[in-house]
Amino acid sequence: MTDSDPQAGAGGADSTTVAVAKPAPVIDPSTVVAVHDVHKHYTLPRETLWRDPTLVHAVNGVTFTIEKGGSFGVVGESGCGKSTLARCVMGLETLTQGSVEFRGQNIHALPVEELRQLRRHFQMVFQDPFGSLDPRMKVARIVAEPIEALEDTKLDERRARVIEVLRAVGLKESDTDKYPHEFSGGQRQRIAIARALITRPALIVADEPVSALDVSVQAQVLNLLQDLQDEFGVTYLLISHDLAVVKFVCDEVAVMNEGVFVERGPTEEIFANPQHDYTKTLLAAVPQIGG
């Protein structure tokens, strides 16, 4: 008896042993990532021997897809589960329930080596441009790292790729021989983005990529994200607590609260005409200039 035998479950005598397969989400060929009913629960260490350990429902049933070249934003306040969701999508966390399909492949079901190979197609950029770069490595190595592990590229070809992505993010060839501390916060975030780009990924997951930056520098990085999309058709999953940042970059947005999406839709529409009370509260709290 196999799952592929449609008669087995219905006609068989012992139908209880047959797993009723949930319908797998239908993947459109232009879909880059499909997140289906993802749950991530953490067990906190028990405070006392007599009390049950606490379960944190960090992500509690989230579903969405991002099409090729799209930019999907997730906004919400601290602790609502944004970073956990990002790590789930990146395959950096096991899931409590649900699935994440990248170009039709369930990444959490892949063998380790296959996942490692697939990783070049989806890369992550973190908030902290200071913590995420190894201070002992020169920029050339930092940026080349993702391809070093994956590809058997020759040294000069690798160098050419490094220079290409550094240029794409507005840095110079001469920057390859410098260390991270020789750069400003915005430049370090550019280095992190260059590293994410070097594998020519289809998807970039960016978790609060501009939150640690001053506004004039933040503007440079936001413009860069737009340019990369225009030029290379990169797909984004952008996580931010800043509604204006998400509005600027994303064409679709989800508002997250306590592990779930309370509202989701085209950015302009959600911002112009929020339906959920939480979205309304969030929007009303943003201090605006004028009005």
Place this chain on the structure above:
Amino acid sequence: MTLLAVDNLTVTLNTVRGPARAVRNLSFELEKGQTLGIVGESGCGKSLTALAIMGLLPENGWADGTVKLAGENLLTYSEDQMCQVRGNRIGMVFQEPMTSLNPLHTVGRQIAEAMRLHRGVNKAEARTEVLRLLDMVGIPEPTKRINSYPHQLSGGQRQRVMIAMALSCGPELLIADEPTTALDVTIQKQILDLIRNLIEDLGMAMILISHNLGVIYQNVQDVIVMYGGARVESGPTHDVFANLSHPYSQGLFEAVPQIDDTKASRRRLRTIPGTVPELADLPAGCTFQDRCDYVTDACRPTQPPVVQIAAGHNVACLHVDAARKQWAAR
């Protein structure tokens, strides 16, 4: 009546690269009950200005000029005298309440101590007063919370406790340095609304420091925009935002995405080329010269003149006319 008069305040720091002027010739006045915002990107000298007023500069720094509180120059005060001023006459709230609260003591005890130190009230009176203050800053169930330790409170509640402490001695001036920067946007709104209402009810003056233009716009009557330790533009908040005139203020405004922008209206943000200069390398003349679209040789040798473009609206720029024209035509 003038409550605070800061005149030609300069803060110098001894750094490994020699003395550096982190605040340069800053002057402003604050009336009783008036609210003033100081806005600018990190490193522009906002916190050092606040610390200089409160006599809390770091060991390697000193202040020149005058800081007069009701006519008395605080810069000539002894540490003992400044101790009396802080708490009694000037209250302070900082960005990260966790570092200013003692983790080992209950919040009730910490507020009471501040009060007993400065006001000489007895224990029972202090308790009644602490409960009143906790209630005033919107802490639910004050009789319970008075016994809480800082780590048992949320970030927003800790900031409310800090505000209660700052107000415990009925100061005439509150200095709030990035009081909501570490908080979520909905909590930020609650805390700012609370501060604004208390200030108004108690008739206090306030200096609110923030890097966030929206926070400044919504919460203060007057604003100073700082860059590289210097005031580049100042005036009544609504006038300044309606007629941004210094190239730096204009650039700052255009760099920030707004939630009421539409994708069609703004596909690119304006950026300010270059980076903030190192303190020790700050140029003579205008501090913004190396990043400014309007710079000419005349900007380099001497500090720019302060031009009044409307009542109370001042701009420190040689090319303010050109910058205004361009801005109006954008």
